[in-house]
Structure formats: structure tokens, C-alpha cells
Amino acid sequence: MAQFLFEADLHGLLKLDTPIPNAPPARWQRKAKESGPGPSPVGVSPMKPANRSHSFSKTPSKTPGKSGSKIQSTPTKAGGDRYIPNRSTMQMEMANFLLTKENDPAEESPTKKEQQKAWAVNLNGFDVEEAKILRLSGKPQNAPEGYQNNLKVLYSQKMTPGSSRKNSRYIPSMPDRILDAPEIRNDYYLNLIDWSSQNFLAVALDNSVYLWNHASGEIIQLLQMEHPDVYISSVSWIKEGNYLAVGTSSAEVQLWDIQHTGSRAVGARTGHIHHHDVRVAEHHVATLTGHTQEVCGLKWSLDGRYLASGGNDNLVNVWPCTQGGGGDFAPVQTFTQHQGAVKAVAWCPWQMNVLATGGGTSDRHIRIWNVCSGACLSAVDAHSQVCSILWSTNYKEFISGHGFAQNQLVLWKYPTMTKVAELQGHTARILNLTMSPDGTTVASVAADETLRLWRCFEMDPIKKKEKEKANSAKSSIIHQSIR
Secondary structure (H helix, E strand, C coil): CHHHHHHHHHHHHHCCCCCCCCCCCCHHHHHHHHCCCCCCCCCCCCCCHHHCCCCEEECCCCCCCCCCCCCCEEECCCCCCCCCCCHHHCCHHHHHHHHHHHHCCCCCCHHHHHHHHHHHHHHHCCCHHHCCCCCCCCCCCCCCCCCCCCCCCCCCCCCCCCCCCCCCCCCCCCCCEEEECCCCCCCCCCECEEECCCCEEEEEECCEEEEEECCCCCEEEEEECCCCCCCEEEEEECCCCCCEEEEECCCCEEEECCCCCCEEEEECCCCEEEEEECCCCCCEEEEEECCCCCEEEEEECCCCCEEEEEECCCCEEEEECCCCCCCCCCCCEEECCCCCCEEEEEECCCCCCEEEEEECCCCCEEEEEECCCCEEEEEEECCCCEEEEEECCCCCEEEEEECCCCCCEEEEECCCCEEEEEECCCCCCEEEEEECCCCCCEEEEECCCEEEEECCCCCCHHHHHHHHHHHHHHHHHHHHHHC
């Protein structure tokens, strides 16, 4: 019997909605007694506003590190704010069901899932459930077969590692050597210097021709005109470099050290081009008539198929190679776009059908031509008189010499026609340019009576060794075939 009484008392104690016997009064009941006479606290609900009057006092201390304008308030005495819920009025089972349902995956029919997947693929191009926002490690997943990305790439850049990044080569801004050229004639239409394949530089100074040995520095006077009024108008070496052609103002062409070989083309002030073959007694082969004024520039292509001529009549003519005598010869191409005299004429060494020409003060343009199709590939305004053009054999570049106002040399990148560098130093307009046989040095002569050597096409040592090995291999193959 005592056991049942004990269980009944224990059961009664565990019930929260029944008053606990011999228990201290609640906090709100004590507060109601202390507030003075009034209605009996029995039956007073703790949630009614009438029984929630509290008196507050300011806390005397301040929280360290906080502003003094923020004041905390605490109840004067303990008690009066305790709330014990009545669980008999709550739907505990329903709350548990709702919480459990939120964590469980939503049950959807297969048809509905397929519809949502089809909508996602049509709108986004991929299934949202299979998409990943971030992937921290591992190899990238391959795109499914037949997938096409319709997004447009706005910008893409491939970073080059520091070990393989190519730096632009160093181009000296100062000349390697400066030579005196006294009494040089300041005439735009003359061609006064040329560099042979045997490393001799021929310079025409008024009525004399001098040879300068680049290797030893020795200077030799080759000739001097007998008549003081006759001056040298042009000098040009043959390809082998041991014979020099000298043109004079008296319409005379002199060939020095001739050994019964070679042919020359000579331009005259009358606008005619006379073709001579010095290997035969009747050396005059042909006369080319295509200019109405004097011929300023004359240059054979490297393969010998074409002869380009520029004249004071603003024309550029491209002539075919003349074999044998007699007959009328007409130019295969005639370019009329220049607005000034054309003296600068140069053939590209790696594209035999590409020709570069430069106009005088009235034109100031450099134009690149395809002599086969007759099309102008590009044109750039040089902003000054173009006196001479040379193509580099070591780089896809060419250099041009200019007159007023900067009197500078300009390196151009081909085919973009962008400036690589400008070399300044001459105080008067540049008259002619010529290049050393190894293709590394450019010689410029100007009206300031100086001749300057510029090392603007110096090759990289590694590339230079590779080129030498390739040339030696070619020569060995030639010797083997001869044997």
C-alpha cells in the first residue's frame, strides 16, 4: 500500500500543471504582496499587464570600452519575470511532425521531376541538380557529348611563364661609329654609298670614290674625275662584291676591275633605263622607256626576275628581266599612288614578289606592293621625306631613312607596319642607307657630312649559331653533290 502512495505522490510531483504543495510562492506573487494592498494574488495571471509593473534603476557601473551614453537597466529586486509554460495547451505531436517533415526529402512523382529537369535544361543549358558552383580539387569534368556553350567569350588571356617570355631585343640608340664624309653632295637624287659582300664600303665624295675596309679600317681612294665639274652620281657593287660600277654626272658608267662577267642596269636623267651586259662586246642590251623624268631609284629583285624603278614623275615601274637584245619592253606593273618623287626602292628578301617604295617631300608615304597582283598591301604616313629603305635579313623588319624635320632612321615591323625604334643623330637630311653583308649594321650618310654605323639588327647569339650551322650544312651538301 505504501508503494502505491509513493507512486501517487511521485506522479503528482511530476505534473507541472498542478500546484506543488509546500512550495515557495512564485516570483510574481511575492512582487504583488510587496506592492501593497490590492486584490488577492490568487487567480492573478502572470501575463496580465496589471501585474507586470516593474521599477527599474540605473546600473551604477559602466561597461569598459563602451560609450557612457548607453545605460543598462536591471530590475530592482529578483522575481516577477519568470514564465513557466503550460504544456498541456501545446500541440507537441504536431510540432514534432512538422519538424520531421522539413528534414525529409520532398516526395515528388517521377513525371514532375522530369518536367523540372527539362525546364532547367531549356532555360540554363544544364541540369541544376548536377551543376557545381565550386570545385576545389581534382580534374575538370568533361562536357557531355554534343554539348555546345552558347556563351560569348569577351576576353581571354594566356599568361606566359617567366622562363619562356620573350623580351624585345636591345637596339642601341647611338651609332657604333661616326666617320667624316667631307664634300658629300646634298642631292636627293644621288646614290652615294654601297656596301659589298666582301665588307668594303664605297663612298662617293663629290668627284672622288673612296673604299673603306670595315675589318681593318683602311681607306683607299679608288678614283678621281679629271674634270672638276663632273661629280659622282652613283656607286653600286655587284653581288659577288669584287666589281664596282660608278655613274657620273656626264652620263658615263665606269666598271672597275671587270673580269668579263656581270650585267648592269643604268638609269638616266632622260627617264630611260639602259641595260648593259658587259660580258659581250655589244654590251647595250635594251633601253626601257617608262618614265618622263629622271630615274631616282633602281633595284633588281634578289632572284633577278624583276627590275624596279622609281622616278621624279612619281611613278614606280616593275620591269621583267630582259634576255637577249632587241624588242620593245613594257613594264609588268606601274604604280601611280605616290604623290612625290620615288627614290627609295627595296625588295623583300624572304618574299620575292613584295616591293617597298617611299615618296619624297610631297608624298611622305611608305607603300608595300605585291608585284604579281599589283595590289598595295599597306601604306603608312612617315610624316617626312623618305630617302631610302632597307629590308633586314635577320628580322621581319625594314628600316627607312628620312629628311626634314627629324632626319631620323625608323625601324618598322612587317607586316603590321608599327614602329620598333627611331634612331636620331644626324643634323641634316639622310641621303642614303646601305647594309653590311652580315645584315647587322646599317650605314647612313647625310647632308651633315657624316657617315654613321648603326648596329640595329644584331642577332641573338643562339640564333646566330643556329644560322651558321644551317649554312655550313648547306655548303657541305653542295660540296658532296659536286664530288
